[in-house]
Amino acid sequence: MxxxxxxxxxxxxxxxxxxxxxxxxxxxxxxxxxxxxxxxxxxxxxxxxxxxxxxxxxxxxxxxxxxxxxxxxxxxxxxxxxxxxxxxxxxxxxxxxxxxxxxxxxxxxxxxxxxxxxxxxxxxxxxxxxxxxxxxxxxxxxxxxxxxxxxxxxxxxxxxxxxxxxxxxxxxxxxxxxxxxxxxxxxxxxxxxxxxxxxxxxxxxxxxxxxxxxxxxxxxxxxxxxxxxxxxxxxxxxxxxxxxxxxxxxxxxxxxxxxxxxxxxxxxxxxxxxxxxxxxxxxxxxxxxxxxxxxxxxxxxxxxxxxxxxxTSSDIKDAIQVKDADTKKGYVEFQNVTFSYPGAEQPALSNISFSAKPGEVTAIIGGTGSGKSTLINLIPRFYDVDSGSILVDGVDIREMSQKNLREKIGLVPQKAVLFSGTITDNIRYGKEDATDDEVQHAADIAQATEFIKHMKDGFDSVISQGGTNVSGGQKQRLSIARALVKRPEIYAFDDSFSALDFKTDAKLRSALKEETVNATVLIVAQRVSTVMDADRIIVLHEGEIAGIGHHQELIETCKVYKEIVSSQLSEEEIA
Incomplete structure (x- = not known):
């Protein structure tokens, strides 16, 4: 004492x-x-x-x-x-x-x-x-x-x-x-x-x-x-x-x-x-x-x-000499990354190597427990890798300040988290000085404006603690708007479309394509329909990469991806 x-x-x-x-x-x-x-x-x-x-x-x-x-x-x-x-x-x-x-x-x-x-x-x-x-x-x-x-x-x-x-x-x-x-x-x-x-x-x-x-x-x-x-x-x-x-x-x-x-x-x-x-x-x-x-x-x-x-000191600390990123904006690269949770018998991810470039959509798909969310959580450095390295704009993220790293990333977590306050406050959480027009634009892209307008006070409607007075899909769209208003270099969507109906999902992805034209987009999803139009699809299986390529290419070369597609789409849709 x-x-x-x-x-x-x-x-x-x-x-x-x-x-x-x-x-x-x-x-x-x-x-x-x-x-x-x-x-x-x-x-x-x-x-x-x-x-x-x-x-x-x-x-x-x-x-x-x-x-x-x-x-x-x-x-x-x-x-x-x-x-x-x-x-x-x-x-x-x-x-x-x-x-x-x-x-x-x-x-x-x-x-x-x-x-x-x-x-x-x-x-x-x-x-x-x-x-x-x-x-x-x-x-x-x-x-x-x-x-x-x-x-x-x-x-x-x-x-x-x-x-x-x-x-x-x-x-x-x-x-x-x-x-x-x-x-x-x-x-x-x-x-x-x-x-x-x-x-x-x-x-x-x-x-x-x-x-x-x-x-x-x-x-x-x-x-x-x-x-x-x-x-x-x-x-x-x-x-x-x-x-x-x-x-x-x-x-x-x-x-x-x-x-x-x-x-x-x-x-x-x-x-x-x-x-x-x-x-x-x-x-x-x-x-x-x-x-x-x-x-x-x-x-x-x-x-x-x-x-x-x-x-208790955090295992994750900024390097003594922090390096500046290259002129490249939003370039993400995994180099032989292996990661295990504390006390786990086997790694959650093993020898993961891929790159995600600005202007491209990189989708990650796989079965439950394959390591999709873990992979996304490693990019903002919520955990440190056991071996290998993750580069953002050409610099190992362990050699960047956490503040600078996370300023580059707009993360939409798997579980949508909202805070008590108004809808505007929640969207503005991504960018404190965002104007009303920027908030409105982010809500439009996230397909949230329609349900917001039907609420009693519109954008001034109060969100209760934990967002209990809005549905799961509405929470997801507000979380997406919060990331969009930030206009980051890297967008990371961790299964953020799961609560959306197919029509809203399609409209949102279409609007996102125009909004994120110069940014790197990483999408974790369970639905094949969400990832099939991506520039690059990474298939994870038991913490390892089972295949990387386009939709049609993976159907022909990756057994795991073909099984996922077959379980969700009819033969006519696959063809």
Whole structure:
């Protein structure tokens, strides 16, 4: 957790103010019992009313001052902790945004959300407590011991006996609680994952009548987290009664032995009252420390998880010396590319070599699991190849900056993703400064204008989170428009026409041909009708190239392609 405190540098002045104010508050609290002792021994016993009023008024002044500095300390400590949480969330989010897909797969989306929200909140809360108590508790404890000894050294033996008992209790409870706090955060990840799957997959769950099954899954994860939370809270709950028991027995012992010392003339009544208050202050300081120690284990578990994210470096990094692309625009070449997913038994792609040129349409087709989407995802460098190289404009993409590389590419993913906001906002996501005319033109080419006009507010119609208020085909067309408005050098369509009817598919491809005349176009598709007019068709089978050529050429030379065509087209259509 200490490693996270490096983000507190902007708040050094505020932290110093909190420490000074807490110090002043502690001094005020330590001074009050001595003033009360003086009132009893000098004012009440000797019936000195002016002295009582004088010291009483001074006590009120000290108490008021302590209250003011306490409020100020609370304000500044809250300001620091909230600011720290803001910076930490920003750092984690920015760092995660630089992850490759490999790191996302490794940690998990649900876990990343928990770490950015719940875990940071845990650390933020303990920071607020620590800033107040890391000065106040030790000062009250040490100061209380000094003041108690100054009142009566022999009676202080009661405190000497009580303190080790409290310390042992705190350490024992912390030792039992720490592993459970760590387990709670892991189980919270699981609960978030089940909840997220239940919400995002709601339509599938209902269509298969699996609502009861998902309820059981959620209840199991919820019960697992609850039982661990109950267990850890039961352990922590024993701390306060135990401490109060020690505190009350200490009070009884002080009053008992103090009374005997007063009876023998070794102590005054005012000193006993002050001693009792100092003993309470010492005990409460230990209680404050124990509260902090109760919070620290959970915050420490959270801090470990946050540091794990911050210490996870992306496998994909820009080269130290970034090369500029050649004058060629949009030229893509694969040279003996082999790629495997982490932990996979065999490569997803093996020895892939081909080139895609500007002004041409290169189509990729193959069976399920043949590596089509994987091939497309390698071009924007979402993953790095195991061997071989991918060249864009004559430069290995590992020697280009990721920003420059991705500016050249307009990707339409297999699963259309829309963001909450208007239709215009979603299309403009591809080009932030796109004009209304450019947005309109991109929608026209993507065959989206027709359904947009029928919506209540047209281009200002709001898209709900995840695009749940539009159909699959409409989502695909908006995703295509988003790529088109960017006007990139390379278009990569990853099975982006699958939800379109044949008529819309044909119209869209016809419009695309005119729009992308100077760009390189790569199309992944399942339909033969989508790829048969391409300048070059690459047939993938089990991660390897089974054939490259034109439609008619592949029917004659490639067995895999002929099987795909035969399964989709009639003999008349093939002829």
């Amino acid at each position: 200490i490693r996270l405190f490096r983000f507190l540098k902007p708040f050094r002045i505020s932290i110093s103010i909190v420490l000074v104010l807490t110090f002043m508050q502690s001094l005020a609290n330590l001074y009050l019992p001595t003033l009360m002792s003086d009132i009893v021994d000098t004012g009440i016993v000797k019936k000195n009313i002016p002295y009582i009023l004088k010291i009483g008024g001074f006590m009120l002044l000290v108490a008021a001052g302590g209250m003011v500095v306490s409020i100020a300390a609370s304000y500044f400590s809250s300001k620091v902790s909230v600011g720290f949480g803001k910076i930490l969330r920003q750092k984690v989010f920015t760092h995660v945004e630089n992850f490759s897909l490999q790191e996302f797969d490794k940690i998990g989306t649900a876990s990343l959300i928990t770490r950015t929200t719940n875990d940071i909140t845990q650390v933020q809360q303990v920071l607020t407590v620590m800033m107040r108590m890391m000065i106040s508790a030790p000062l009250m404890c040490i100061g209380g011991i000094i003041m108690a000894v100054s009142k009566d050294a022999k009676l202080s033996l009661v405190i000497v006996v009580a303190m080790p008992i409290l310390a042992i209790a705190i350490l024992a409870i912390m030792k039992k609680g720490m592993p459970l706090f760590k387990a709670m955060q892991v189980k919270l990840d699981k609960l978030n994952r089940v909840l997220r799957e239940g919400l995002t997959g709601n339509r599938v769950i209902r269509s298969f009548n699996r609502t009861d099954h998902e309820k059981r899954r959620f209840n199991e994860a919820n019960l697992d987290l609850t039982s661990t939370a109950v267990k850890v809270n039961r352990i922590m709950a024993t701390l306060m009664p135990l401490m109060m028991l020690v505190l009350n027995f200490s009070s009884i012992a002080i009053i008992w032995f103090g009374g005997l010392r007063i009876n023998h003339g070794h102590m005054q009544v005012g000193d006993l009252m002050a001693f009792l208050q100092y003993a309470m202050q010492i005990m409460f300081a230990l209680i404050m420390a124990s509260i902090m120690f109760v919070m620290i284990p959970r915050a420490s578990a959270s801090a470990v998880r946050i540091n794990e994210v911050l210490n």
